[in-house]
Amino acid sequence: MVFQYEFGQSGDGPSQFNLPHDVVSMGAGGYLLVADRENGRVQELSTRGDSIMEWASSLFTNIYSVDAHDEHIYMVPGRRDETGPIHVYVSRANVGFVEYSFGPTSRSFGQPHIIRVSPDGHRIFVGDVAKGKSTLWVFRIQHDGDSSALHDSSISHSSHMTSTKTGNIGILLSLAFAALVLGLAVLCRRQLTHVISRGQADFDRKGFKRLQTEETVGFISEESESE
Structure with missing residues (x-):
């Protein structure tokens, strides 16, 4: 302009x-x-x-x-x-x-x-x-x-009425948000537990040998145990 x-x-x-x-x-x-x-x-x-x-x-x-x-x-x-x-x-x-x-x-x-x-x-x-x-x-x-x-x-x-309504709306939104977060947390926990359970059930330990490190991390195979 x-x-x-x-x-x-x-x-x-x-x-x-x-x-x-x-x-x-x-x-x-x-x-x-x-x-x-x-x-x-x-x-x-x-x-x-x-x-x-x-x-x-x-x-x-x-x-x-x-x-x-x-x-x-x-x-x-x-x-x-x-x-x-x-x-x-x-x-x-x-x-x-x-x-x-x-x-x-x-x-x-x-x-x-x-x-x-x-x-x-x-x-x-x-x-x-x-x-x-x-x-x-x-x-x-x-x-x-x-x-x-x-x-x-x-x-x-009216500024007074608007403040009251705004406060009530804020409380309701906060409660709804808290319920949503709680629900998501429960859902994620259930899914994580399910994945871990399946991983433990499906995992095949055969063929692994002991790792030679200062901090031993890994799995010991059944063949190694028999030796």
Whole structure:
């Protein structure tokens, strides 16, 4: 990978940023969407950094992540403010205002950090990194004729629960490994005993003479004994 060029500078004007936090490609046209986090907006830029348009609203003061699918722009803040609970905000390309928003029904977002739309556009994933309760939210878009509905579910991660489960799994794996080693040891011992027994039974001592060394090693044949 070879560096080619850079664009943008600190500020709140066009093609300027105050902590750019996420960037994705629009696909068609090759334009870029940049989550300009502390400026509370999403900027659409060319790959040369030319400003095309932006999305901002009084409904939020920060934007952590952005994604696009079929001309729809999905934006999510990462922290709450006086405007109320966090939602995902939706707009469309070439439309500079928010059309609607949605959020979980079971409980509120904690600290959304990233949003992505599945390639088929049927699901929206939001990674929530709230302390002590990391969650992957999954929103399913159900199309019914000309209308659409959103259904949410979540996959949560608790560090305490994970540690307990990991410990139990480790104990089970250790016991299984110990049983496997013991079984192999017993099997090898039986095979070794069988081989030694056969060797002693089949061995013919006839024809061997005593070895004349300092340490006598070998066998004495029956003919030598008779001599």
